[in-house]
Amino acid sequence: MGRIISATLTRALLALLIVVALGPILWTVLGAFKELRDIVTPVPKLIFDPTLDNFATILRNPTIRDGLLHSAVVVSVSVLIGAVLGIPAAHTLARHARRYGDDVQFFVLSLRFMPPVAIAIPFIVIYLDLGIYDTLFGLILVYLVTTISTVIWLAVPAFDRVPRDIEEAAAMEGCSPLEVFWRFSLPVAAPSLFGAIVFTFVLVWNELLLALTLAAQNATLPVVAASITSLGKEVPWGVINAATVVLVVPPLVFIGLLMGLLNTSVQGGRK
Numbered sequence: 001m002g003r004i005i006s007a008t009l010t011r012a013l014l015a016l017l018i019v020v021a022l023g024p025i026l027w028t029v030l031g032a033f034k035e036l037r038d039i040v041t042p043v044p045k046l047i048f049d050p051t052l053d054n055f056a057t058i059l060r061n062p063t064i065r066d067g068l069l070h071s072a073v074v075v076s077v078s079v080l081i082g083a084v085l086g087i088p089a090a091h092t093l094a095r096h097a098r099r100y101g102d103d104v105q106f107f108v109l110s111l112r113f114m115p116p117v118a119i120a121i122p123f124i125v126i127y128l129d130l131g132i133y134d135t136l137f138g139l140i141l142v143y144l145v146t147t148i149s150t151v152i153w154l155a156v157p158a159f160d161r162v163p164r165d166i167e168e169a170a171a172m173e174g175c176s177p178l179e180v181f182w183r184f185s186l187p188v189a190a191p192s193l194f195g196a197i198v199f200t201f202v203l204v205w206n207e208l209l210l211a212l213t214l215a216a217q218n219a220t221l222p223v224v225a226a227s228i229t230s231l232g233k234e235v236p237w238g239v240i241n242a243a244t245v246v247l248v249v250p251p252l253v254f255i256g257l258l259m260g261l262l263n264t265s266v267q268g269g270r271k
Helices: 002-032 053-060 062-096 098-110 116-130 136-160 164-172 178-203 209-214 221-228 237-270
Strands: none
Touching: 053 062, 053 237, 062 116, 062 136, 062 178, 062 221, 062 237, 098 136, 116 136, 116 209, 136 209, 164 178, 164 209, 178 237, 209 221, 221 237
């Protein structure tokens, strides 16, 4: 009897935590399809006539479309370069530089300790001198500090969990170090690397301060979405909710594409 009560309480607590976690998300999605009068009503309305006007306002706004395009380009390129450089570096640290690996990992992690404003102010001066202020190229460069450091920090433990016997057996069969990495180490570590890349993508996608400081005409979507909230008393809550949904969709699409790519890579590596 005690076990049944304990299991019931555990399930109830888990259900409550799920509701608390997903409640704001579901409420935002509902608000994106509501008229303003249905949002500001004192009594929350769960039954209403849905509308697509909020999304139409978002998609017709050239500033928001440009912000979405800028975010897609900057984040995709910076994460791609961060993965291409960070994953092999993490494998090297995990396998060939254990003597200094911990120190290098701490240095890489320390790059994340710095507050964004400490990075933004020097970059403003440097970018103005180089003529790349308010450019997508400049945003990609500064985001690489985040993507490379985060990928290395999260990928080293992934390669530490790869059995050395697999790599040694492949080397004895005549595989080159690149083949060992590409055909054996990478597929085995792929699930953990998937989480590292997704975390890095979401971290950079939601970044606001650096984009707000280093870009004006080439603002990213978080900057544009944040600007909508400063419109005085007549706050378009429906448009804000729709902008939030639009902000969340690209990371979900990226996760789906990356999951399919990694599954194909893992299957190819096993063959």
